[in-house]
Amino acid sequence: MKFELLDQVRTQNPIAFNISNFVTVQDVANGINAIGGSPIMSEEINEANAMVQMSNSVTINLGAFTEAQLDQIKAVGLAAQDNFKPVVLDPVAVGAVAYRLERCNQLLDEFPVTVIRGNAGEVAALADVEWQSKGIDAGDGNADVVAMAKALANKRNCVVVLSGKTDVITDGSRVTQVYNQTDLFKLHVGSGDMLSSTIGVFLGTGADPYEAAQMASLTFAVAGQVVANKMEQPLAGSFGPRLIDELYLINKSTVEAVGDFKEG
Numbered sequence: 001m002k003f004e005l006l007d008q009v010r011t012q013n014p015i016a017f018n019i020s021n022f023v024t025v026q027d028v029a030n031g032i033n034a035i036g037g038s039p040i041m042s043e044e045i046n047e048a049n050a051m052v053q054m055s056n057s058v059t060i061n062l063g064a065f066t067e068a069q070l071d072q073i074k075a076v077g078l079a080a081q082d083n084f085k086p087v088v089l090d091p092v093a094v095g096a097v098a099y100r101l102e103r104c105n106q107l108l109d110e111f112p113v114t115v116i117r118g119n120a121g122e123v124a125a126l127a128d129v130e131w132q133s134k135g136i137d138a139g140d141g142n143a144d145v146v147a148m149a150k151a152l153a154n155k156r157n158c159v160v161v162l163s164g165k166t167d168v169i170t171d172g173s174r175v176t177q178v179y180n181q182t183d184l185f186k187l188h189v190g191s192g193d194m195l196s197s198t199i200g201v202f203l204g205t206g207a208d209p210y211e212a213a214q215m216a217s218l219t220f221a222v223a224g225q226v227v228a229n230k231m232e233q234p235l236a237g238s239f240g241p242r243l244i245d246e247l248y249l250i251n252k253s254t255v256e257a258v259g260d261f262k263e264g
């Protein structure tokens, strides 16, 4: 685990370009800022190239895209490819809506992505594995989550972060599992979006994508667990702001001390 990447994020303050969704955009922007990145959002195709060129990474969240916006998303993806900028893709609810799955697979055919971060239902859908997704949530299934994360990583030649009670990070052969967690993540809409954009910030340091995804996932999970442990009562409404505070306060020593993971 490259714990020092957290210090590198703070030193470099990478610009994290996000195509976000209107539901969680504020939490995503503040989460990026808190961990040490510099967020910028845009939905305008005419500035797609400029946005990508000035940014250190791109995070594409498919939470609430429109047909019209797909041209901008494709332009951004192609610009990222041309400019060697790492891309995180968050395939929100592709396991629950066939239209989303079709458009997401089209995008993945059109430009390469560095990391796909989704819940089990989303990863299953992209890996063609049987699963019962439920809206934006993972839903239920019996498939082996490590196997399907590896299958998707190999299919799309990228790193996959499959989030859940345990987070699975894989490049198709290596697998890391992060065990830190709190149920409060599930009560806060946007936890997954924030995890994806946090991975984008760590990728913006220029670090190896697998190592960046590992450390981003561990840092985010530890931050959530630390907040939950400090809360007198586990309350959904105050978890979000306190998670942003902890993303600001967290340091390498805390992640090293509290982090619970297995690297393989």
Ligand SMILES: Nc1ncnc2c1ncn2[C@@H]1O[C@H](COP(=O)(O)OP(=O)(O)O)[C@@H](O)[C@H]1O
Residues within 6 Å of the ligand: 118, 119, 120, 136, 137, 138, 163, 164, 165, 166, 167, 181, 182, 183, 184, 185, 186, 190, 191, 192, 193, 195, 220, 221
């Ligand atoms: N069952 C769970 N118990 C505890 N933490 C979870 C659980 N499911 C997801 N998480 C955590 O919630 C965060 C968001 O992941 P997830 O809920 O899978 O994404 P999404 O919001 O996109 O569905 C991650 O940090 C993940 O570790």
Ligand SMILES: Cc1ncsc1CCOP(=O)(O)O
Residues within 6 Å of the ligand: 021, 023, 024, 063, 064, 092, 136, 188, 189, 190, 191, 192, 193, 194
């Ligand atoms: C509720 C909702 N509807 C469309 S996007 C979105 C937010 C999804 O956030 P997350 O995937 O992080 O739970």
Ligand SMILES: [Mg+2]
Residues within 6 Å of the ligand: 092, 093, 119, 136, 192, 193
């Ligand atoms: Mg999600």
